[in-house]
Amino acid sequence: MNWRVIKDRLIANAMLILSITSVSFVFLIGIGLYWRAAPLFEEQTLLSLFSGDEWAPSKGKFGFYPFIMGTLWVTLIAIVVALPLCLLTAIYLAEYTKSSIRNIILPLVNILAGIPPVIYGVWGIFFIVPIVRTYVAPVFAAHSSGYTVLTGGVVLAVMIFPILVSIVSEVLRTIPKELKDASLSLGATKWETIKKVVLKQALPGIVAATVLAVSRAFGETIAVLMVCGNVPVAPASMFDGGYPLPALIANNFGEMMSIPLYDSALMFAALLLFIIIFLFNLISRIILNRIESKYSS
Amino acid sequence: MTPHPLIRVRDLNVHIDDHHILKHININIPDKSVTSIIGPSGCGKTTLLKTFNRLLDDTANVKVTGSVLVHDEDIYAPHAEVTHIRKKMGLLSQRPFPLPMSIYDNVAYGPRIHGIRKKSELDSIVEQQLKDTGLWEEVKDRLHSPAAKLSIGQQQRLCLARGLAVEPEIILGDESTSALDPLSTHKIEDLFVRLKEKYTIVLVTHILRQARRISDYIVFVYMGEIIEFGPTEEVLLDPKEELTKQYVKGFIS
């Protein structure tokens, strides 16, 4: 065997080890977080962690209910705001516009994905917060500082625009033209075709995109932290402040060293995020891969 | 029937996923002549060609049994060295795929990886191969410009020159003219006919007239089996098998 072939095999083995190591980070992260969170489970049951609504680390009370509710509120608002807008945009781009317009708008929306979270936060503080405080909240007869779950949700909505728009318009493009032509030739209008044929066919893809967007919203930290008030109480309306899980981790991580179990509690929050986002991502990626392979074959 | 077999295939079976693509293939490919593999699309002719240089190895879930002997060496033997096997066979694919480098470097790529470093030696190899493929006059003034700038027909001849530069014994052509205009096709066909003095040439084609124009022997493959094999005139003009007759007449395609 000559040197070239030996070199090729050596490189192959080195690369295999590297690939496996890096892939195993999926599990390493989960295991590492669990290991650090484990002391908390000795003290409390999972149920009491989820349902407890008092957060007082110095007294050893770690109730995650307010934070879970904070996360759910901002995520829900983000999806409610973003989904209709993005669906309409994606349908418009995929079905109604010329490719020249599409080629301008899609990259423009995708730039949003590259804008750093902290910039969204600054924008939220100076643009969304005042709007909520002076225009939106008074309409509902609510007094509000503007730092609310609504604000956090709106900022998050803009952050998930690019995921939703790009994936949904991609999915819409996989719908065979023959299917649309069949419906159109039966006398349906273009909108009826979209409503009854295209969207039905694209539903799995739209669900997958939404799940991905939800998991993105779940994990977003800094932008939300900067605008949603960080009050450790479960919000009662969208004009209340909230305190999502990632913000909890980010705000307290430096200071937890001296208090027993504080560190485990924050790691538990990270573990919770990791597990939920891992599952959501896995499911939606499998759906999207399936759509893609069906399309390409 | 075939005087000097160079490639001898013995009971070759190929499975991809759960499909039995090639079934019990036995054939002797004659030395220093052009053999064309014909048959309807999807019959396994390209797969058969790719078993010769083990490019099939690059697809997942492929199972190959049986043996392919080149001279007397089984290229599917457990210890067969695949780069060594491939060096003996030049491949000309459906469309030209020049490497992303200059014309000169394309031809010199093979000799270089196989250890030739001396500039004068490389120069003479490049010139020789470009002359053999009729490109020299067309490109000698721009040897160092990117190969991608050549016309498709020129690119295909460059790919042939690149393959010849590693001094193979066999040339494998996978519908090598299907992307070319008639003039370029003609040039490639001419080359094949000229090159058979030095090389054993195996072509896959779906154009019967092309097979008739340039090949000495014809293999007719149908549904993964060899139906008929023999000299061109015999197979095309006086086929023994009913299936071959139907294919030649155009009833199955």
Added chain:
Amino acid sequence: MNIKKRKAEEVVFKALMVSACVVVSSSLFLIVGTIVAKGLPYLSWDMVSKVPQGGFYIGKEGGVLNAIIGSLYLAGGATVLGLLLSIPISIYLNIYLKSGSPLSKSAKLAYDVLFGIPSIVYGAFAFSIMIWLGVRASLFGGIIAVTLLIIPILVRTLDEVITTVPKELKHAALSLGATRWEAAKVILRQIKPGIYTAILLAFGRGIGDVASVLFTAGFSDNIPKYIDEPAATLPLAIFFQLGSPIPEVQGRAYASALILTIIILAIVIVSHVLAAKQTKHKI
């Protein structure tokens, strides 16, 4: 339903679509506009050429050079480290492994999932490892955390680029008797512009992320001289200084936000130019 009603529905929805499209695509301008309006008055030569004087949180004088340089070091270091790891990985998954191999498929799925893991989780994980190893918050720690974050981006982008290269090119090299490693070198040459795009994407993500560097990189008024010193970054400079009660310090935050936005937009523009160039060459 009569035809008039059906047509009316279509008109209504079309109007909705156009307005949705306007809202979605104008959000970028709203964001950039807000940042420019806030930051421009504070942007000055001092801002980009001096470190903060008298402490970043209370000192009124000076600029954010510490954060600019810190960010460049951090994102640059992580991008280099990330490339060194992810190029071999994508070569292995796409060129060494057979096309359609189960290992390659599941590895790609794993990277898709890793891509979705939020940076706060990477930050918390990296921080735990640092405590375990006894490494304090430093440029080094930050680079490790950001590298973890951007490897999935790099692998996915490179993967996308490599799959655009026709399999026949690999086969052309292999059929000349090249080893897989030699074939990989040919393909790398082919995808060079794609590698630049991946670098820009990863660098942009690395320079903008806060949550991963919050506990791992520390913060400092000085420009780090060694890799084990804490380093300021632009996103953290924005985040910390925004909370200061002193207007001048807040101004530094606004200016930092503008600088960061300019860097990100420059990256976007360069990668679009590269992409345009690439498609032009591809026939």
